[in-house]
Amino acid sequence: MRAKDFWQNIYRESDPFISARRIAKKVKSSSKKALASNDSANSAVKYIWIHVTGEGLQHEPSAEQTLSTEEWLNIIDESAALGAEWMVIYVGSTLAQHPEVWQLCDWAQTAHGLHVGLHLSNSCLSESDIEHLGQLDLEKTYLIGQEKTLDSLRFLSTLGVKLCDSKVCLDDQAGPCSSPEAMACVAPDGTLYSCGFVLGNNDFTLGDARGEILAGVMSDDSLPRKVDTSSVPHHHGCDACPPHIAHRIIGNLASNS
Numbered sequence: 353m354r355a356k357d358f359w360q361n362i363y364r365e366s367d368p369f370i371s372a373r374r375i376a377k378k379v380k381s382s383s384k385k386a387l388a389s390n391d392s393a394n395s396a397v398k399y400i401w402i403h404v405t406g407e408g409l410q411h412e413p414s415a416e417q418t419l420s421t422e423e424w425l426n427i428i429d430e431s432a433a434l435g436a437e438w439m440v441i442y443v444g445s446t447l448a449q450h451p452e453v454w455q456l457c458d459w460a461q462t463a464h465g466l467h468v469g470l471h472l473s474n475s476c477l478s479e480s481d482i483e484h485l486g487q488l489d490l491e492k493t494y495l496i497g498q499e500k501t502l503d504s505l506r507f508l509s510t511l512g513v514k515l516c517d518s519k520v521c522l523d524d525q526a527g528p529c530s531s532p533e534a535m536a537c538v539a540p541d542g543t544l545y546s547c548g549f550v551l552g553n554n555d556f557t558l559g560d561a562r563g564e565i566l567a568g569v570m571s572d573d574s575l576p577r578k579v580d581t582s583s584v585p586h587h588h589g590c591d592a593c594p595p596h597i598a599h600r601i602i603g604n605l606a607s608n609s
C-alpha cells in the first residue's frame with residue numbers, strides 16, 4: 353500500500369499505524385454499539401474540522417498541550433467510523449512546520465476515502481510540500497484559502513490541484529446555524545467545539561477528544577449543537593466551514609460536468 357510505505361520511509365518506524373488501527377477497531381466496535389442504541393440517530397459525523405495549529409486563533413494552546421499525530425489519527429478513525437466523508441484541516445502556520453498534516457491527509461484518504469481540504473493561512477508552499485501534495489489523491493484534495501492566497505497558488509491547478517475559496521458568509525441565513533450538528537470540530541489541544549466559529553469559547557465546548565469516545569459526545573443532546581452567529585461576541589468567523597466548502601465543491605463539480 354503506497355501510503356504505508358511512504359510514511360514508513362519518512363518516520364522509520366516499524367508500522368506507525370499499528371496503534372491507530374488497533375484503536376480504530378476498538379472504536380468502531382464502540383461506535384457500532386452506540387449506533388445501535390436509542391440515541392444513535394444523533395451520533396453521525398459527516399464533517400471533521402481539525403485545527404492542528406493554534407497560530408492565528410484566539411485559542412492558542414501551548415506546544416505541550418497539542419495533540420500528537422497518533423491522537424489526530426485516532427480522531428479521524430473515530431469520525432470515519434461514525435460516517436465522516438469530508439475533512440478540513442486548518443494550518444495556521446506554514447505546512448513545512450507541520451509535516452504531520454501530510455500523514456493525516458494520506459491516512460484519511462487511503463484508510464477512509466475522505467475528501468480532504470487544507471485550509472491555508474498563507475501561500476508558503478515548499479517544493480517538499482508540493483511533492484507531498486502530489487502523493488495525495490488529487491481527486492479528493494482541495495487547497496482552501498482566501499482569494500489572495502489562492503491567487504499565488506494558481507500554478508498548482510496545472511498539476512491537478514483544486515483550489516477553493518475559504519470565504520463563508522451567512523448573511524442570507526436566518527436564525528441559528530445548525531451545521532454543527534454533523535461536525536466534529538477539534539482544537540489543537542483536543543477540545544471539541546460546536547464549530548470553528550466558536551473555537552475557544554467555553555459556552556460551546558462539547559468535550560475532550562483525548563478522553564472521550566466521539567460517538568458518546570455526538571449523541572449527547574444536552575450539548576450545544578446550534579450556533580447563533582449574531583450573539584457570539586468574539587468569534588473566528590465561518591471561513592472554511594466544512595459543510596459549506598463541501599457544498600461549494602459539489603456545486604462546482606456539477607456545473608463543470
Ligand code: SF4
Binds near residue numbers: 530593594596
Ligand atoms: S462555522 Fe459558521 S457556518 Fe459553520 S457551523 Fe459554525 S456558525 Fe455555522
